[in-house]
Amino acid sequence: MEEGEAVILAEGLYSTTDGKTAHGLVRKSLRYKIVGVIDSTLAGRDAGEVLDGKPRGIKIYSSLEEALKEHPGVKFLIIGVATPGGRLPPSYREVVKEALKRGISVVSGLHEFLSDDPELSRIARETGAEIIDVRKIYYNTRKFYTGKIKEVKALKVVVIGTDSAVGKRTVAHMVTDELNARGIKAVFVGTGQTAWMQGAKYVFVLDSVINDFVPGVLEDVVWRAYSEEKPKVIVVPGQGSLLHPVFPGSYEILNLLKPEVTILHHAPGRKHLDGFPEYPVPPLEKFLKLVEIITDRRVFAITLSTEGLSEREVLAEREKLEKELGIPVVVPMIEGVGRIVDEITRRFPEVVG
Secondary structure, X not given: OOOOEEEEEOOOOOOOHHHHHHHHHHHOOOOOEEEEEEOHHHOOOEHHHHHHOOOOOOEEEOOHHHHHHHOOOOOEEEXXXXXXXXXXXXXXXXXXXXXXXXXXXXXXXXXXXXXXXXXXXXXXXXXOOOEEEHHHHOOOOOOOOOOHHHHOOOEEEEEEEOOOOOOHHHHHHHHHHHHHHOOOOEEEEEOOHHHHHHOOOEEOOHHHOOHHHHXXXXXXXXXXXXXXXXXXXXXXXXXXXXXXXXXXXXXXXXXXXXXXXEEEEEOOOOOEEOOEEEEEOOOHHHHHHHHHHHHOOOOOEEEEOOOOOOHHHHHHHHHHHHHHHOOOEEOHHHHOOHHHHHHHHHHOHHHOO
């Protein structure tokens, strides 16, 4: 499936939550072979080491030209940031133009469609490069709810978050991979542009679809994953956060799928919602109540982000929450998600064998 070598443009933002597209691709990419990240503020470092302390052999370069000197076979430049409003940062434009002039195709998950830009599209036509606006792929998707979601008999696992850009997709991938490693067939169903870039076979971009059709499109992609793959488990990451005033995602996913397993991913080190200091992170208890109201089931497990905390601090928070709530609380980046999968197989033995 791999379509060629790619470098990720995340100038000035790789170490921030706006760089979440780059983060996802550095951690996992089946569609593109990621050979570098462009961010002059971190040039020379390993992208994995900067991200979570785990070197991945992906170097950070100061410019496109520097990256191409070491990787002349690069075919794609990926916009690795998700900015407020989905606009291309003005300082990125010249890099995009330079890539297109060299015949390098540009992949973007922004709301701003680069293929609609007259200058960029003209350069692309002249050089034979392609501009791939991932959200545009799903922009006119029209599928209304049919009820066939009831035919899906696989265990449904949904990973939601207490904030946007907090790590829901990464946890969903980890749970999927852990299940498959144990011989329990699990399929990941992506709900955003980064999942598409990572090469997810079953994916749609939730916030590109007109709201009336979101349940139908979600139903269709989950149903296809079930019908074609016959998995025991389907894992779906949420979008945004149920209580985020600006990115209030995940309700449609929980309400339609009514998952047997809801995992709540939380960053205890965050004091306010991502990018909006006027909104403190709501208390965890509110999310627990909401999930129970929407799905008729308690939150199955909580996962914690290490963001802004030392290992000692996050592990102490894990111990405290697990005692208070009586459900598994796990720090995936330190201990993996094995304890959650242990609990899934204990509570739902039908997924084994």
